[in-house]
Amino acid sequence: MEILIDVPSLERGLPGTLTIPPSPRGVVACAHGSGSSRLSPRNAFVAGALQRRGIATLLFDLLTPQEDRDLEARFDIPLLTLRLLAASDWLSGQAAAARLPLGYFGASTGAAAALEAAAEQGAGVSAVVSRGGRPDLAGPGLLESVGAPTLLIVGGLDDVVIGLNRKAMARLSCEKELVIVPGATHLFEEPGTLAQAAEHAADWFDRWLS
Numbered sequence: 001m002e003i004l005i006d007v008p009s010l011e012r013g014l015p016g017t018l019t020i021p022p023s024p025r026g027v028v029a030c031a032h033g034s035g036s037s038r039l040s041p042r043n044a045f046v047a048g049a050l051q052r053r054g055i056a057t058l059l060f061d062l063l064t065p066q067e068d069r070d071l072e073a074r075f076d077i078p079l080l081t082l083r084l085l086a087a088s089d090w091l092s093g094q095a096a097a098a099r100l101p102l103g104y105f106g107a108s109t110g111a112a113a114a115l116e117a118a119a120e121q122g123a124g125v126s127a128v129v130s131r132g133g134r135p136d137l138a139g140p141g142l143l144e145s146v147g148a149p150t151l152l153i154v155g156g157l158d159d160v161v162i163g164l165n166r167k168a169m170a171r172l173s174c175e176k177e178l179v180i181v182p183g184a185t186h187l188f189e190e191p192g193t194l195a196q197a198a199e200h201a202a203d204w205f206d207r208w209l210s
């Protein structure tokens with residue numbers, strides 16, 4: 001179902017796709033990374049894995065087309081966080097999703113936005129998953145404020161990001177886990193690695209959204 005998410009600061013909404021399987025047990029808003037969009041094949045792949053587990057998904061553009069051409073906007077984590085919070089508010093007004101437990105899935109810079117939004121929402125967010133994420137980009141003190149159980153998934157060949165995730169994990173005081181997928185680089189393009197990441201994400205949401 002194609003929709004427009006209402007964002008008060010914009011003249012028109014941000015395009016997105018809300019998919020709700022039968023008898024959903026929760027809903028996950030997906031925050032894509034820099035230079036990506038709601039059409040990201042990797043996030044769509046993960047969303048499909050979640051839907052097969054009975055979890056609704058919201059894939060949407062965090063930036064307008066004009067903003068997406070601005071490199072600074074792509075790395076403006078506070079802006080991305082505000083857009084994710086706006087999407088969460090929009091979801092709370094949708095009859096099919098309003099009462100479902102909420103989770104965030106973030107990739108790359110979207111992971112920092114997901115964690116900042118989780119810190120802002122407090123008990124309103126039930127779980128967070130980061131894939132190849134940059135949680136280290138979250139603002140000062142915000143990682144320490146995240147209460148939602150958080151899973152960090154990193155490729156085994158993504159050495160720099162593994163180190164950044166380990167440092168970020170040390171700052172998290174919530175229920176947390178770091179999963180390293182063997183043989184995967186940053187984008188999980190190697191055969192079978194994205195499927196492993198998707199299953200880890202689905203297991204985490206299946207556990208905590210319930």
